[in-house]
Amino acid sequence: MKRRDLCVLSNDHSKQSSRHLQGVITMQYDFINIEKKWQKIWDEKDIFAYEGRESNKPKYYMLEMFPYPSGKLHMGHVRNYSIGDVVARYKKRTGHNVLHPIGWDAFGLPAENAAIENKTAPAAWTYANIEAMRKRFKQLGISYDWKREIATCTPEYYQWEQQFFIEMYDKGMVYRKKAEVNWCNDCNTVLANEQVENGVCWRHGTVVEKRKIVQWYFKITDYAEELLSELDNLTGWPDHVKEMQRNWIGxxxxxxxxxxxxxxxxxxxxxxxxxxxxxxxxxxxxxxxxxxxxxxxxxxxxxxxxxxxxxxxxxxxxxxxxxxxxxxxxxxxxxxxxxxxxxxxxxxxxxxxxxxxxxxxxxxxxxxxxxxxxxxxxxxxxxxxxxxxxxxxxxxxxxxxxxxxxxxxxxxxxxxxxxxxxxxxxxxxxxxxxxxxxxxxxRLRDWGLSRQRYWGTPIPMVYCEKCGIVPVKKEDLPVVLPEDISFSGVTSPLKTLESFYKTTCPTCGGEAKRETDTMDTFVESSWYHIKYCDPHSTDRPFNPDEVNHAMPVDNYIGGVEHAVMHLLYTRYFTKVLADLGYVNFREPVKNLLTQGMVCLESYKMDGGYLYPEEVEQKEGKFLHKESGKEVIVGRKEKMSKSKKNVVDPVTLIEKYGADTARLFVLFAAPPERDLEWSEKGVEGSNRFISRLWNIVVKNSELITTLAAVAEPTEGKELHRKTHETIKKVSEDIEKAHFNTAISAVMELVNDCYRFTPKSDQEKAVLAEALRIAIALINPFVPHITDELRTLCNLDGIESMQPFPLWNEKALTRDEITVVVQINGKLRDRYQVAPTVTREEIESIVREHDYTKYLKSGEIKKVIYVPGKLVNIVG
RNA sequence: GCGAGAGUGGCGGAAUUGGCAGACGCACUGGAUUUAGGAUCCAGCGGGCAACCGUGGGGGUUCGAAUCCCCCCUUUCGCACCA
The missing domain is CATH 3.90.740.10 (Valyl/Leucyl/Isoleucyl-tRNA synthetase, editing domain)
Incomplete structure (x- = not known):
């Protein structure tokens, strides 16, 4: 039984095993210190800063859906943010002014639940989680411009949301009505239509009740036609997402x-x-x-x-x-x-x-x-x-x-x-x-946004007996959510907190009561990507010039579970902001990539789930270690606590390093497909990194001293492979084919291992190949490649170097292989000059005796695909 | 029921304007090195002794099909009394 799942390991084990790994495989590759070292350098030099609209480089806005700060990193995060980081780093190195921000979707129910459990304030809980998660994100080495970090639970953020709400109210884009709504008893609040899946709460899976409640609604239906028709112009969106939105709008x-x-x-x-x-x-x-x-x-x-x-x-x-x-x-x-x-x-x-x-x-x-x-x-x-x-x-x-x-x-x-x-x-x-x-x-209904909860953006409205419903005056914003509270009850403390709800009427100055409902958290996530463009303005929501320059998002990455909810709301909100005069674009996202889930099989026995460490494999059977009973191996399903099939990324990073974790999630499957977790696959990724390290270290002298020869006469094949790889990797990253980009670099490194240089020119070719390999794989595994460049005494930081360009001339071949088919079956190959003509090929064909393959014994027809293939029919 | 994907070795996956099926990785096998190997390096690795057969199944188009067309099966996801 050699299987060692990561999740099997306790902390103790994991330390032991990293010691083991360092001692044996990675004698010289000390990833723990290398990764820390470079993270610190990137931070101090602030190399991932977005330069703003003054920059003369073309802008590139790379965005990943921001996380809810649960405090815990999970494998889905690693995948999501690794994908975005490859593109961001690649674009930076191809001369773009990259905006790659991060922040926190910080309002929401878990904070309240935690508060009830621990009798703490939701704010304190949330900020502590943000701290913890920021540390983990930095540990992954994602190239964020951290100076633009935002948290939606701060008044600096939500005050503008309140301003938008009031302006929308003034324009009749928001209204209040009593209607039958979906009520989740676990959330203890109302849900929007989009948040109900097959009659159950999207988050809890609890059956949703119908209740008649007065609620605030955004008139999203006014935009139904545009939300539908504009889908046709979103050529960078996956068809299935557009189709889901079409169905939803109905x-x-x-x-x-x-x-x-x-x-x-x-x-x-x-x-x-x-x-x-x-x-x-x-x-x-x-x-x-x-x-x-x-x-x-x-x-x-x-x-x-x-x-x-x-x-x-x-x-x-x-x-x-x-x-x-x-x-x-x-x-x-x-x-x-x-x-x-x-x-x-x-x-x-x-x-x-x-x-x-x-x-x-x-x-x-x-x-x-x-x-x-x-x-x-x-x-x-x-x-x-x-x-x-x-x-x-x-x-x-x-x-x-x-x-x-x-x-x-x-x-x-x-x-x-x-x-x-x-x-x-x-x-x-x-x-x-x-x-x-x-x-x-x-089919689309208006967006009911009231939530009978505490931890959210206060709806800036006041109820006055004399004047009716009155918006808070803009100069009185923000309506600050009192943070210094702890509570144990189920209902929102805002409803009983006199200092909050007791106010005066903005119109008549008389006694009045504030709205105590807060906004759906999907409101915050509807415009956060816009705030990132100018996160620190305090006198207005943002500088429209900055926003209009940086937007739309060039590449947006997130889970497909948001195909309808978030992505429909954010499209709507963008149109609203355009109609309120804040921005000059109507669609927020140019290209969308929906990444698949991270899956692992689960183990079940007697109707309950087992942790992988409780299971062992003997003679092809899976058995419960303790009882020896046979275990049912479940389908590969999304990792979840309840199925006990979760692998903790922190353990992974501690055992193999962030570079290995990143490389694995990018290599194991194309991004839009589900990723099957495999401990063995992780080891494979780690092995590649070690191979790269070892061969570069072995040849570091050559890499330092030998400049590339533009047109070598020796080692031409490796030279060509090097340039083919540059081309392949560049094109693959553009197409989001990260797995094949990685495999191309693996091929190049394999070729380097097989190559024994016999002359100075060949040494120079090898040195070039290795320099290029480092450069190409850098967006995937930035720490080790930055270290390798330094180790080879080359100037500068690899992560900041221009991405290599391939030399078209290096791609040409002296000889090409033309495949010979007879009646569509492969029978022969010719090595010929690339300039070979149809006539020359035909005469070579006739020099051979293929009669045994020919049905009629004679050649009836010859089809020639230039430079590739000849098919003889007969 | 409606709509959209997917189906390729033991496994994850390559190859899509039709042109060498199985890149790369995992697992496995052999060799080298080693006190040792769960490390490293090198090599092999779809099936079949072979002719040949092979991309879910069956038809078709074509000189040529994993790729295009038709029918069917399986599967994932979304929507589901929307008049």
Whole structure:
């Protein structure tokens, strides 16, 4: 049993084993001190400082999603920030003015929970965590411009958010309403729609309750159209993220049609995406929350039955998150009049009609909508077919709804029109009559941002008995969140802290009460990347010139879990800031990379999870060490505490060094794919670093003294390989193919090992190859490469050197290999001059006897792909 | 159900304007060195004795397909009564 998982090791073990590693593999490679040394130098020389808009270099804004300061670094962080760092360092070395900032998404629930547990103040807890995490980030050697660090929980940050809120309020972009909301009992607060996944809280997995609460809303729906259409221009975003946003926004185009209520001067309006089915309407369905409900109850004969049904549906909506419940309804007692044929259409309450989508009333066409079909069957309502397939008749009676497009029939003047034409014709017809119009509906809802919590940005509003709801005056901002508190209760202390909520009205000066809800933390993360561009302005949110210069973010890296929530909010907020006149761009992120999760298999026994150290492998079986029972090896899943399959990066860094950790997470998988953790793989990465170290140390004299020969006559292959590698690595980093960039450098180093220089020129070629290898791998493993450069007595710091450029001439070959295929199968190869012509190749082909491979015994045709391949057909 | 990805050696993964399948790494095997090896260096490593066969399965286009087209299977993710 040789397997030694990192996570198996306690601290003691890990120290032991690094001693072991230093003593044996890495006698000369003392990563602990080397990494500390260079981190200190980078810090002191401030070499990763962004130069601002005055710089004449092209700007490059490299951003990784900022972390929540939990205090603990996890493997996902290592991956996320290592990816960003390679690009940032590469761009710096290719002559860019790189903005690569970091900060803390510092408001949020965990701080409150910790505070309740430990009876401390959330602020103190948060700042201590930030300290701890900053140390870890520095330990990873990420090239941040630390002077731009921000924490969203400081008034210096959130005051501007309060200012934006007030300006949005003044422009009618924020409003307050009482509505059914998603309530998480673990969060003890409301969640936005985006934060509910399949009926459960995105963070806790607890079932979300429905509650009716007064909340503040951002009118994100005003931007629905732009948020949707602009996706087409985001060519640097992965398609699946754009698709998820499209689905979330959920635009549907259709028609509004008025249906008068029989025997009343009232009417209801329906929204339909299938106006071509309008003549098939046999009833209509109403949401129980509809405004017409009171009117119906007033005059209904079966009032009790209706009330019972309404209660039942409300109960259902509040407590069921399974969408598969039976379609039920009750007759309202009202009839609508069909606007085109005058027929009486019974109006039903139905449990599946959503109050907040469309108009809350649906025209029911049972023949062409499955839900309506089910409903009609249950309540014996007529089913009238009006659309048939283009090429055949419908089989009647229908066994299920025919929902495809087709041709209209049974529809009077519209008969014979296709679905596409019929939609237009019906819409035209109702708008002519003034009883309908074309319209659009979105699935996207307004962003409910109130949180009934303490640790967040106070919403800067005041309630005055005389003047109503009044925004805080801008000159009175910030509304400071009192930090020096500790609490044990569940409710927000703001609600009981008189010194906070008691205030005077900004308008009349009389007694008034502050809003005690705070903002959703997604508000902070919607504009932090903008604040980074000018983090220290105190008289305004930021200098727009700096922001307009640095933005948009050229490359944004983070988890795909934010594809809808954060990335939609931040796009929205950017548009708002543009409309408030703060910035001159409307999309915040040019290129987006969503990185995969870090996964590891888990071990399960008797329904519980086991830590890897509790498991051993014998004869291909996994056994519980203590009991000897067989263990179930789980699927490779995202590392999580609950599955006990977490590897602690700090242990990893202490055992192998930051360079190894970085190299491994970049090498083991392409960034967008899930990464499978492998202790053996880590060792492999560590081995490469040692190999690089050893060969450079061995040849350090040559590297110091021998300048590269531009066009060597000896050692040409290694020279060519060197320049091919520069090209490959440069192109791969640009394409975010970090794993193949690393493998290219590994190849070069392998070639160096195999190369024994026999002349001065060959020595110079080897020296060049090694210098280049150091330079190319530096963005991945910056500490060891900075050390190696110094060790070779070369001037300057490797991390600051211009990235190598390849020499096109060095890539040319004296001889090329042309592959010979016969009927598509590889049979031979020719070594020929690169200038070889088709005629020359054909004559070489005819010099050979390939008859045994030829089906017909003779060459019928020769296909030549210049410089690559010749295929003989015959 | 709808939508978007993915499927390649024992494993992670290369190769995508169609042109040498399996780069690089892990594991494994052999050799060198060593008191020793869980270190290091060198070499081998898809299957098959071979002809040949091989990129989830089946068809197709093509001189040529992992790559393009059609059907199917498996799998991951997102959405899911949105009228």
């Amino acid at each position: 635009k549907s185009t259709g028609t509004y049609i008025d249906f008068p209520i029989d025997g009343s001067d009232k009417k209801v309006t329906v929204f339909t995406t299938r106006p071509d089915t309008v003549m098939g309407v046999t009833f209509a369905s109403l949401a129980v929350e509809h405004e017409l409900t009171d009117f119906i109850l007033e005059q209904a004969e079966n009032r009790e039955e209706i009330q019972e049904f309404i209660d039942e549906v409300k109960e259902l909506h509040a407590n069921t998150h399974d969408d598969d419940y039976e379609k039920k309804g009750v007759f309202t007692g009202l009839y609508l009049l069909h606007p085109l044929n005058g027929e009486k259409v019974p109006l039903y309450f139905a449990n599946f009609v959503l109050a907040d989508y469309g108009t809350g009333v649906v025209m029911a066409v049972p023949a062409h909508d499955q839900r309506d079909f089910d409903f009609a069957q249950k309540y014996n309502l007529p089913i009238k077919a009006v659309i048939k397939p283009a090429d055949k008749e419908l089989e009647l009676p229908l066994k299920e709804a025919f929902t495809d497009a087709g041709v209209m029939f049974n529809s009077g003047e519209f008969d014979g029109l296709t679905t596409a034409k019929g939609k237009k014709a019906v819409t035209y017809s109702v708008s002519e009559k003034g009883i309908g119009k074309k319209g659009v509906n979105f």
